Amino acid sequence: MYINKRIRLSALMMLASFCAVQSQQIFISNTHNRTFTSLNGKWKYVLDPYETGQIGFMPVYKNSKPEDKSDRVEYSFDAAQTLWVPGSWNTQKPELTYYEGSIWYRRTFDKPDISNAKRYFVYVGAANYNSTVTFNGKMLGKHEGGFTPFCFEVTELIREKDNFLIIGVNNSRSADQIPSKVTDWYNHGGIIRDVKLIEVPSTFVSNYFISLDKSTLLLKTKRLSGKLQLSGLKLPEKARVIIPELNIDKEISISSDGVGNFSIDVKNLVLWSPENPKLYEVIVEAGRDKMKDLIGFRTIETKGKQILLNGKPVFLKGISLHDENPLRKDRANSEDDARLVLGWAKELGCNFIRLAHYPHQENIVRMADKMGILLWEELPLYWGINWKNPEVLKKAINQFTGLINRDYNRASSIIWSIANETAPTDARNAFLTAVAMHIRSMDSTRLLSAACKKDQATDGHPDNDYTISDPIIQHLDIISFNEYLGWYGGLPDACRKKTYHSGIDKPIIVSEFGGGALQGFYADSLTRWSEDYQEYLYKENLAMFDKIDGLAGMTPWILADFMSPLRQLPDVQDGWNRKGLVSEKGLKKKAFYVLQKYYMTK
Ligand code: GCB
Numbered sequence: 354m355y356i357n358k359r360i361r362l363s364a365l366m367m368l369a370s371f372c373a374v375q376s377q378q379i380f381i382s383n384t385h386n387r388t389f390t391s392l393n394g395k396w397k398y399v400l401d402p403y404e405t406g407q408i409g410f411m412p413v414y415k416n417s418k419p420e421d422k423s424d425r426v427e428y429s430f431d432a433a434q435t436l437w438v439p440g441s442w443n444t445q446k447p448e449l450t451y452y453e454g455s456i457w458y459r460r461t462f463d464k465p466d467i468s469n470a471k472r473y474f475v476y477v478g479a480a481n482y483n484s485t486v487t488f489n490g491k492m493l494g495k496h497e498g499g500f501t502p503f504c505f506e507v508t509e510l511i512r513e514k515d516n517f518l519i520i521g522v523n524n525s526r527s528a529d530q531i532p533s534k535v536t537d538w539y540n541h542g543g544i545i546r547d548v549k550l551i552e553v554p555s556t557f558v559s560n561y562f563i564s565l566d567k568s569t570l571l572l573k574t575k576r577l578s579g580k581l582q583l584s585g586l587k588l589p590e591k592a593r594v595i596i597p598e599l600n601i602d603k604e605i606s607i608s609s610d611g612v613g614n615f616s617i618d619v620k621n622l623v624l625w626s627p628e629n630p631k632l633y634e635v636i637v638e639a640g641r642d643k644m645k646d647l648i649g650f651r652t653i654e655t656k657g658k659q660i661l662l663n664g665k666p667v668f669l670k671g672i673s674l675h676d677e678n679p680l681r682k683d684r685a686n687s688e689d690d691a692r693l694v695l696g697w698a699k700e701l702g703c704n705f706i707r708l709a710h711y712p713h714q715e716n717i718v719r720m721a722d723k724m725g726i727l728l729w730e731e732l733p734l735y736w737g738i739n740w741k742n743p744e745v746l747k748k749a750i751n752q753f754t755g756l757i758n759r760d761y762n763r764a765s766s767i768i769w770s771i772a773n774e775t776a777p778t779d780a781r782n783a784f785l786t787a788v789a790m791h792i793r794s795m796d797s798t799r800l801l802s803a804a805c806k807k808d809q810a811t812d813g814h815p816d817n818d819y820t821i822s823d824p825i826i827q828h829l830d831i832i833s834f835n836e837y838l839g840w841y842g843g844l845p846d847a848c849r850k851k852t853y854h855s856g857i858d859k860p861i862i863v864s865e866f867g868g869g870a871l872q873g874f875y876a877d878s879l880t881r882w883s884e885d886y887q888e889y890l891y892k893e894n895l896a897m898f899d900k901i902d903g904l905a906g907m908t909p910w911i912l913a914d915f916m917s918p919l920r921q922l923p924d925v926q927d928g929w930n931r932k933g934l935v936s937e938k939g940l941k942k943k944a945f946y947v948l949q950k951y952y953m954t955k
Pocket of ligand 1: 710773835932
């Protein structure tokens with residue numbers, strides 16, 4: 354149970370060596386509420402399976418065209434086909450179904466004519482997995498990670514007419530990436546989220562962090578604390594934070610590095626909660642920049658085995674989710690997609706969703722803020738990560754930094770989860786300890802967890818009392834574990850004899866359990882793949898988990914069937930993981946109603 358000093362020290366050293374080299378790229382948050390031109394739509398594309406797009410005879414980012422009839426150019430964006438952005442390339446063209454490699458996308462546009470902006474940025478919500486971004490023939494930079502946003506400044510390069518943005522995206526899997534080579538989800542390639550041309554004044558608020566101080570929760574006058582980050586050469590001395598409904602208009606001093614720390618006393622603050630998801634309009638003003646956001650204020654803590662939301666115990670009635678719209682067979686990438694799945698979750702009686710296994714689209718987090726649904730967010734630190742490579746740790750830190758920068762101000766998001774089903778070793782423990790320390794250094798307004806494995810029974814004897822003693826739980830606020838009793842081991846009635854404990858005074862979440870069922874296949878409770886088997890499995894599992902001392906919530910696996918190349922059983926799976934409570938056509942299975950009924954009692 355005890356993480357020794359050696360592991361903590363090596364985590365610290367890993368972190369220190371990384372911080373020294375971390376790049377200072379600007380992060381622009383709240384792009385939903387800034388002035389922008391959408392670059393979504395049809396993009397021309399050139400396939401590059403042998404990855405010669407930056408070298409050799411096909412430097413596609415130059416967007417060359419033959420100058421006369423004897424000129425040789427061996428690609429043509431103008432004559433190329435199109436892909437829709439945002440979207441998975443695999444599901445748009447039959448010939449790309451299982452394509453893993455490089456594709457170059459091109460979008461041309463003119464400078465927005467009514468713009469009086471001083472600076473322009475190209476912003477990409479996410480592109481899976483490695484991106485090379487070029488603009489008007491110049492290399493802007495690269496981004497690694499399939500689910501976090503990135504942006505590059507194009508102020509010096511933009512022209513009135515015929516700008517061309519060319520982005521090379523490569524979704525090849527590799528052992529030193531996050532995720533690593535094998536996952537139980539579809540490797541949707543391409544530009545999967547919105548692309549925007551953002552316009553800002555020469556000095557602007559690039560990001561801000563605002564939250565309710567836990568220490569003032571029980572006081573009549575509460576305190577909001579935070580930080581503004583400005584970008585620009587001529588920084589103003591002061592900025593303002595305005596919350597009209599609370600009669601707040603606070604002047605904030607800006608330091609020479611563009612940072613403004615503040616705390617504001619507020620009376621009559623209505624706290625955000627699932628029952629009353631109260632959001633306030635918050636305006637941040639600095640020089641000519643003025644930006645609005647909708648922000649809720651809440652606290653989240655643990656006390657012994659309880660999770661406290663705004664100081665009161667909460668049971669997390671959850672469900673797991675992938676970032677797909679199964680009806681469209683695509684990555685989710687719009688408010689409509691978010692509304693669809695959150696609607697199913699609400700109908701199920703949920704107040705909580707596990708956004709598995711990587712950062713989901715920002716729309717769902719913003720919609721959860723509005724609908725009053727709590728969220729667990731995570732990175733794909735999932736099966737088979739190369740813990741020994743310090744470069745992989747840098748990638749994890751970068752991805753978490755991007756996610757925290759994006760979602761810090763979202764009240765719905767309450768848990769950062771640092772791993773899923775990873776086996777304890779010294780290298781893994783040091784890696785995850787460093788990740789946990791990094792998150793805590795950026796964000797003290799959320800809880801930490803990880804979906805752990807329970808201990809294996811020893812000597813081949815089935816153990817009826819399982820423990821979760823993964824050493825990483827020392828660094829977490831909540832102990833979570835995945836358990837597939839009745840599916841990957843035994844039949845559902847095996848649940849009757851099992852119990853679980855951690856031996857630690859912390860809350861427990863069952864982060865996964867479930868079994869597969871083909872919607873519409875009815876048989877009896879012992880016939881695999883039938884809705885009856887899944888229904889039976891849910892009943893037995895729920896009765897078993899209900900007995901856990903300190904159970905504070907659960908996120909059964911999973912709300913909807915999802916695409917996975919691991920799942921090839923003909924006429925049953927056909928490329929889909931069937932553990933959903935809703936089918937890919939949107940039809941509910943019997944187990945949906947078992948869980949719904951259980952949540953009514955909670
Ligand atoms: C798990 C994984 C999840 C899989 C699931 C399954 O433990 O965390 O990614 O999809 O099991 O269906 O087997």
